[in-house]
Amino acid sequence: MKSFMITVGNFFFRWRDTAFSLIFLGGLVLIAYPRPGYWVTGWFGDLQVDQILSLLGLLLALSGIGVRALVIGFIYVKRAGDRKKIHADELFRDGLFAHSRNPLYVGNLLVVTGAMFTVNLGLFWFIVLPFFYFVYYCIIFAEEDFLSKKFGAGYAEYMTTVNRLFPGNLGKLSSSFKGLTFLFKRVVKVEHASTSLILFSVLAANLLKFRYRYGIDYDTALQQSLIAGIVIVLLYFITATSLKQAGKLEWNQND
DSSP states (O other), rough: HHHHHHHHHHHHHHHHHHHHHHHHHHHHHHHEEEEEEEEEEOOOSOOOHHHHHHHHHHHHHHHHHHHHHHEEEEEEHOOBBTTBBBOSSSOSGGGGEEEEEEEHHHHHHHHHHHHHHHHHHHHHHIIHHHHHHHHHOOOOOOOOHHHHHHTTTTHHHHHHOSSSSOOGGGHHHHHHTTOOOOOOHHHHHHHHHHHHHHHHHHHHHHIIIIIIIIOOOSHHHHHHHHHHHOOOOOHHHHHHHHHHTTTOOOOOOOO
């Protein structure tokens, strides 16, 4: 079973962004064409419940973005590996890596869960969310297999002292960041595209959900606030992309 999960993990490490984007795009289509009464396309609760779920979803997504920012801000991690294959030049054990072996995936799982709260469709609760969790666990298993082979006893010892996902060793939190410098430029350069895509998708899903699921017009305060949020996200993406292309987001590679 583990070898199968490693194979699945290696596959989705390369294609996860494409697969997840297509799945969420399908969710937007289902939101835009609601069909209540079917477990696949139906949703839970009324407008008030959906508003609460949307708020929780946004908070979870922001939490995930925040976790990823803390990781990238203190330690530069090549997220996409080497040519879309799992790769690591060194074993990170400082920063959040002292408390979770996979802090970036903790952030990703928070984002994915937040997206499910936002969409609030039976298909996504019962099939898509478990699928996402399974895929991420497979990717983690594949990375553990690679790291175990590359770093040997060092990684084996790391596995015995730090949890796979759930943060531990919290009493040593302050010392974990000793000697590290948070680089905001690095966060913006590395994360601006994914952050913009996440927030745009969540806000757009809410905009469509409240319009087509509940008939709330775009000129209401709720919808106008979502539109304003989308505009802000787009402006952030354009600004960050321009700064990156102009070389304004470079940092000292030794930090």
